[in-house]
Amino acid sequence: MSPSYTLxxxxxxxxxxxxxxxxxAAWLFAFEEGRWVGRVTSxxxxxxxxxxxxGNLPVNQFVSLRDHWAVYREHAETFRLDAAAEGGxxxxxxxxxxxxxxNPYLLELAGLSRAFGGIDGIPSDEWPRIExxxxxxxxxxxxxxKNVPPLxxxxxxxxxxxxxxxxxxxxxxxxxxxxxxPDIDLSRVIIINAGHRPGNVWSMIAYGLLxxxxxxxxxxxxxxxxxxxxxxxxxxxxxxxxxxxxETSPSTFPANPSLARKDENWKGSQxxxxxxxxxxxAEALNRYAxxxxxxxxxxxxxxxxxxxxxxxxxD
Numbered sequence: 001m002s003p004s005y006t007l008x009x010x011x012x013x014x015x016x017x018x019x020x021x022x023x024x025a026a027w028l029f030a031f032e033e034g035r036w037v038g039r040v041t042s043x044x045x046x047x048x049x050x051x052x053x054x055g056n057l058p059v060n061q062f063v064s065l066r067d068h069w070a071v072y073r074e075h076a077e078t079f080r081l082d083a084a085a086e087g088g089x090x091x092x093x094x095x096x097x098x099x100x101x102x103n104p105y106l107l108e109l110a111g112l113s114r115a116f117g118g119i120d121g122i123p124s125d126e127w128p129r130i131e132x133x134x135x136x137x138x139x140x141x142x143x144x145x146k147n148v149p150p151l152x153x154x155x156x157x158x159x160x161x162x163x164x165x166x167x168x169x170x171x172x173x174x175x176x177x178x179x180x181x182p183d184i185d186l187s188r189v190i191i192i193n194a195g196h197r198p199g200n201v202w203s204m205i206a207y208g209l210l211x212x213x214x215x216x217x218x219x220x221x222x223x224x225x226x227x228x229x230x231x232x233x234x235x236x237x238x239x240x241x242x243x244x245x246x247e248t249s250p251s252t253f254p255a256n257p258s259l260a261r262k263d264e265n266w267k268g269s270q271x272x273x274x275x276x277x278x279x280x281x282a283e284a285l286n287r288y289a290x291x292x293x294x295x296x297x298x299x300x301x302x303x304x305x306x307x308x309x310x311x312x313x314x315d
Contacts, residue, residue, distance in 0.1 A: 012225050016218045023214030030207035044159045047192075049100035052134035055188055062198050064159035068098040069106060070137070072149040074130055076180040077142075078173060086144065094142045095177065095191075097133045105130045109152070119151055133184050136177070138163065139194040161198050163191040 044064040052058070075096040082090040099105055108128040109119070116122045137158070142148055165174055165186040177186055 009225065012221060016222045016225070019214045019218030019221070023211040023218065026207045026211035026214060030204050030211060033204040033207060047135070049098065049135060050102055052190065053100060053103060053132055054134075057188070057190060058162065061162040062159075063162060063192065064157060065098065065135070065192065066157045068100065068135075068154075069103075069152055070149075070155050071097045071099060071105070071130065071152050073127070073151050074180075075148060076176055077145075078176060090143045091145065092140065093173065094139050094148065095136050095180075096148075097130055097181075098135045098137055099130070099133065104132055129183075130181070131183065133181065133189060136189055136191045137194050138191050141195070158192070158194050160192040160194045161196045163193050165189065165191060 044062045045058065045060040047058060047063040047065055048056075049065070049068055075094060077091050077095065078093045079089045080092040081088060105128055109122075112122050112126060112128065113119050116126075137160075163169060165177060169177075169191070174186075
């Protein structure tokens with residue numbers, strides 16, 4: 001087997017694996033895009049924070065926030081290792097609650113601010129706790145705790161898709177949120193994935209077609225590779241040249257041991273008669289015909305066969 005043939009088979013096998021992996025990834029993207037179809041609109045719906053805090057969850061899963069308070073002091077985060085970041089790790093995901101103007105947390109904070117001469121004067125152990133929360137913001141744009149505002153702010157509006165803690169979050173993030181806010185029913189809290197736009201039906205179709213074409217190509221290539229023998233074309237050609245087929249016609253050459261012994265001479269080049277003259281057809285038949293031994297005749301000096309009847313001559 002030639003090295004080039006072996007290399008082609010290995011490259012074909014690698015191509016099959018790549019096509020199958022690309023198809024699988026495309027189908028996963030198609031599923032991710034398709035799960036938003038029918039649940040969102042093309043433009044985000046403005047969220048009413050007061051209604052959500054009272055338990056009225058939105059139907060549209062693509063929302064925007066305008067007037068809201070971001071309580072950064074109550075944030076929770078997950079980290080991942082990063083050698084280039086300060087301390088060897090960076091923030092992977094940051095969660096912080098947002099509340100409306102009528103939330104009890106904000107009203108209590110306003111009273112403490114007046115009592116201590118401003119928010120900055122409130123002792124850490126005097127800060128109120130959030131007891132009613134309807135919205136959490138999830139973002140991955142913050143890389144360090146230095147970039148997180150320390151207390152509470154009234155930021156600009158944001159938009160994003162709606163996630164649910166029980167169904168859409170990984171297990172470690174669900175555990176983190178439950179530990180950070182043990183008194184909050186997370187099933188009644190919506191999580192806004194900030195800056196994320198939902199998929200659409202055209203993206204779902206495009207990814208689905210890409211996955212189908214990739215898998216079809218991989219399966220066809222695998223079938224062709226499996227059906228193709230593991231011997232190179234040059235090797236088969238050389239083997240066929242070395243092995244001369246040996247076929248005889250039963251009608252022309254009867255099955256006879258004497259003919260089998262002389263078959264090589266018969267199939268070879270044309271023989272001559274010994275004096276340089278080619279053999280005629282009758283001479284060839286005579287030479288290669290089966291030889292039968294003649295019965296011995298009486299009078300040739302051989303013992304006659306023992307029998308009860310003997311020939312007599314009447315001289």
